[in-house]
Amino acid sequence: MNEHNRSHVTFNQGRALCKIAGEYPTLYESIMEAVQNAIDANATEINIVLNRKSQHLAIRDNGDGVTMQEFEVALSKVCESVKERGKLGQFGIGLISPLGKCKYFTFISSPSRARTEGYVEWKFVTDDIRAQALNVTVPHRQRVDLVSKAISSGGTRRDVTAVEWNTQLEVFGYTKDKVINKIPSAEELLNGIVDRYGAAMRRNNVQIGVAIINEDGSHDLKAGSARPFTGKKLPEKIIRNKDGGATTIRLYLARKTAEKGYRGKVSVGEADNDFRFAFSTFARSVPILASELVDALTSGIFEGEILSEKARLHANRRSFVEGEALYGFCDAIEAWFKEEGEGHLEQIQGQREDERLQELGLQSMRNLEQVLKLPMYAELNKVINSFKRGTVGENHTLPSDAAVLGKQKEKSLAVQGAGNGAQEDSDHKGDGEVEKPNHHPYTVAGPKGQRRTIVKSDSLGLQFSHTAMEGSDRLFELDIRNGVLHFNIRHPVWVACDRDGKGNRQLRQLQEFITIQALELELMPPDWRKYIDLFVNEVMNPFGFLIQNSRSYTFTKTKVDLKE
Numbered sequence: 001m002n003e004h005n006r007s008h009v010t011f012n013q014g015r016a017l018c019k020i021a022g023e024y025p026t027l028y029e030s031i032m033e034a035v036q037n038a039i040d041a042n043a044t045e046i047n048i049v050l051n052r053k054s055q056h057l058a059i060r061d062n063g064d065g066v067t068m069q070e071f072e073v074a075l076s077k078v079c080e081s082v083k084e085r086g087k088l089g090q091f092g093i094g095l096i097s098p099l100g101k102c103k104y105f106t107f108i109s110s111p112s113r114a115r116t117e118g119y120v121e122w123k124f125v126t127d128d129i130r131a132q133a134l135n136v137t138v139p140h141r142q143r144v145d146l147v148s149k150a151i152s153s154g155g156t157r158r159d160v161t162a163v164e165w166n167t168q169l170e171v172f173g174y175t176k177d178k179v180i181n182k183i184p185s186a187e188e189l190l191n192g193i194v195d196r197y198g199a200a201m202r203r204n205n206v207q208i209g210v211a212i213i214n215e216d217g218s219h220d221l222k223a224g225s226a227r228p229f230t231g232k233k234l235p236e237k238i239i240r241n242k243d244g245g246a247t248t249i250r251l252y253l254a255r256k257t258a259e260k261g262y263r264g265k266v267s268v269g270e271a272d273n274d275f276r277f278a279f280s281t282f283a284r285s286v287p288i289l290a291s292e293l294v295d296a297l298t299s300g301i302f303e304g305e306i307l308s309e310k311a312r313l314h315a316n317r318r319s320f321v322e323g324e325a326l327y328g329f330c331d332a333i334e335a336w337f338k339e340e341g342e343g344h345l346e347q348i349q350g351q352r353e354d355e356r357l358q359e360l361g362l363q364s365m366r367n368l369e370q371v372l373k374l375p376m377y378a379e380l381n382k383v384i385n386s387f388k389r390g391t392v393g394e395n396h397t398l399p400s401d402a403a404v405l406g407k408q409k410e411k412s413l414a415v416q417g418a419g420n421g422a423q424e425d426s427d428h429k430g431d432g433e434v435e436k437p438n439h440h441p442y443t444v445a446g447p448k449g450q451r452r453t454i455v456k457s458d459s460l461g462l463q464f465s466h467t468a469m470e471g472s473d474r475l476f477e478l479d480i481r482n483g484v485l486h487f488n489i490r491h492p493v494w495v496a497c498d499r500d501g502k503g504n505r506q507l508r509q510l511q512e513f514i515t516i517q518a519l520e521l522e523l524m525p526p527d528w529r530k531y532i533d534l535f536v537n538e539v540m541n542p543f544g545f546l547i548q549n550s551r552s553y554t555f556t557k558t559k560v561d562l563k564e
Contacts, residue, residue: 014132021099023315027057027174027181028192030101033094034059034169035193035208036275039200041065041167047209050183053217055102057171065109065166068120068140075122075138099126101180103173108143112150112166119143186210186222194226195267196317199305200274201226229303231255231264234344239335244328245309246271249336253344254303262348264303271307277318279306285319286330293337296345306333351447354466357489358413358446360504361464364511365415365442368462371516383522384440387483390459391441391452405454412463413449415442445484454482464511475540478518485518487511493544506547513543 024030031048038046041063049058066074074095098105104125110118122140129136149162175181183189190210194201201208205225212220231252239247248271254264267276283294296302310325320326372381389405393414441461443452462483469477469488477486488494497506517536524532546552 012133013136014129017096017136018100018126018130021096021101024094024097025180027098027101027171028183028189030094030097030171031057031059031183031189032193032196033097036197037094038063038167039197039204039206039274042204043167044205045207045209047165047211048189049211049213051213053213053215055172055174055176055181057169057174059169060165061167062164063112063166065111067111067117070111071107071109071120071122096124098169098171098174099124099129101175102126102171105169105171107167107169108146109167110146110148112148119146183212186212186220190222190224194224195265195278196276197274198226198267199269199276202228203274231303234304234340237336237340239332241328241331243324244311244330244332245325247309247329247332247336248307249304249333251302251304251306251341253348254301262300264300266297266302266304266306268306268308270311270313271309273313275313275317276305281318282320286326288327289330290334290337293334293341296337296341299345301345301348302341354447356504357466357507358444358448360507361444361446361466361511362413362415364508364515365444365462365464367508367512368515369415369442379523380516380519381440383480383519384462384483385460386480386522387460388457388481389483390439390455390457390461391443391463391483392439392455392459393441393452394450396439396453396459403456403458405456407451407453408445409451410445410465411447411449411451412443412445414452462515475537476514476518478522480522485515487514493540497544497547499548503548509547510544514540 024033035046035048038059038061041061043061043063046059046061051057095107104123106121106123108119108121110120119142120140121143122138124138129138145160147160147162148166149164189212190208193208197206200206202225207223207225209223210221214220229252231254234251234253237249239249241247251266252264254262256262266279268279268282269276280294280298283289283298308320308325308329311320311323311329312325314321320329371377372384391408391412439459439461441452441459442463443449443461444464445466460483462485465484465486466489467486468490469486470490472488473491475488475491475493477488478484479486489498494507494510497503497510499506521529521532521536
């Protein structure tokens with residue numbers, strides 16, 4: 001075979017461009033590309049307007065803009081990035097990403113450093129480009145009807161419009177395909193932008209405005225920026241290995257919000273590029289990561305970024321290029337989790353569990369308070385009144401010094417309204433100390449609240465404490481001296497009712513049943529106590545089984561078929 005003979009490869013360039021644009025398959029991705037280009041052009045304000053009714057999209061920014069020559073170079077190098085390393089974009093495809101998703105789109109820009117050049121518009125018509133088999137061309141024209149407000153001196157001619165932006169991408173007649181044009185809401189679009197470009201946005205103080213006009217004419221508006229991380233900063237860690245090079249881990253323990261709990265987000269990226277994508281997306285592309293690690297870094301407990309020196313971003317921007325560098329990156333993340341991350345996770349999870357038990361205790365206490373108020377159960381109140389020590393909160397007038405015995409070791413929250421309607425919740429701040437006659441606080445120990453003052457023979461009430469009573473086979477113990485009912489959270493009945501941390505209803509029922517039994521036991525004659533105590537311990541097992549499986553208690557379909 002003669003090696004000097006050559007066969008020509010030809011293809012329809014216009015159709016090929018449309019297929020290349022399909023690397024970004026949705027309108028959402030095209031918006032992301034336009035925002036990325038604006039940030040790369042040093043924009044500090046980016047505004048997005050989407051009109052669902054007219055299928056129109058406009059993205060405007062106050063960045064540096066481009067000269068005609070710069071844009072012509074970019075058009076001649078599709079699939080070859082003309083940006084230096086460190087910029088968000090590097091694949092050179094985003095420029096044409098709206099192709100195939102709309103009838104046409106225009107790109108208008110004026111370089112801020114050369115104002116005299118004015119605005120130039122390029123018009124990309126999908127059908128026209130698709131029809132050009134060779135030598136694809138895009139028409140352009142000077143927009144003499146536009147002038148920057150930054151250089152307009154007061155007034156302009158009637159046929160000239162002063163604009164505040166340097167670059168505008170405008171999409172006309174975008175597709176009605178609901179999969180391709182799906183933009184859920186202004187908030188989700190803004191959050192997606194921050195997730196990807198937050199590092200650069202924070203550095204340049206970029207503000208984003210999103211306005212969506214719905215088909216019914218209503219407006220969905222959202223504006224914001226990339227907020228700095230506000231959680232507890234963990235020590236920055238750089239882990240090196242042969243394949244992955246240096247992996248930089250900059251993470252925080254996210255703050256817990258009252259409304260939504262832990263909402264932290266972890267992102268990944270290249271060390272020399274500000275582009276980021278969600279760790280959850282990354283984890284789906286590399287199933288080799290341990291499930292415990294993935295669960296931890298997507299739990300909302302952590303926030304921050306993990307950066308790779310050697311792993312390279314894939315053109316789809318949702319994964320890294322397959323290879324040794326990627327696996328070295330994964331190994332480094334695994335090493336950090338085993339050495340440090342796992343311990344932080346266990347600490348937070350333990351606190352979350354303590355907070356959950358404290359809240360469940362308060363819910364049960366509110367129910368029990370209603371029982372103890374009834375005259376028919378006055379005997380149970382006699383047990384509480386027989387306790388030797390009580391507690392008072394910050395807003396309670398203390399008795400004499402001789403009656404004050406110190407502070408409780410644990411914090412606790414009190415049922416609001418306990419004790420003749422007195423406000424006892426630890427978050428309540430009164431105008432000063434107040435007298436609270438016949439004060440009977442119902443409190444639950446835990447991570448929240450205050451350390452209450454222990455007093456002698458006053459403010460007698462009941463406190464719940466959730467304790468791992470290691471080595472004990474008892475489900476509960478009532479400390480009649482201090483008025484504390486301890487629940488053994490390691491007892492098999494408690495563990496079975498909790499159902500992997502999801503048995504909130506069952507635990508409330510168990511707590512309330514135990515409390516009544518514990519108080520009733522104290523009413524029994526002393527010589528009966530040993531036998532009654534054995535009886536109560538025996539009855540707890542079948543009662544726990546009923547809580548877990550009987551429809552009368554669970555109100556759900558169960559695996560065990562119990563006949564009514």
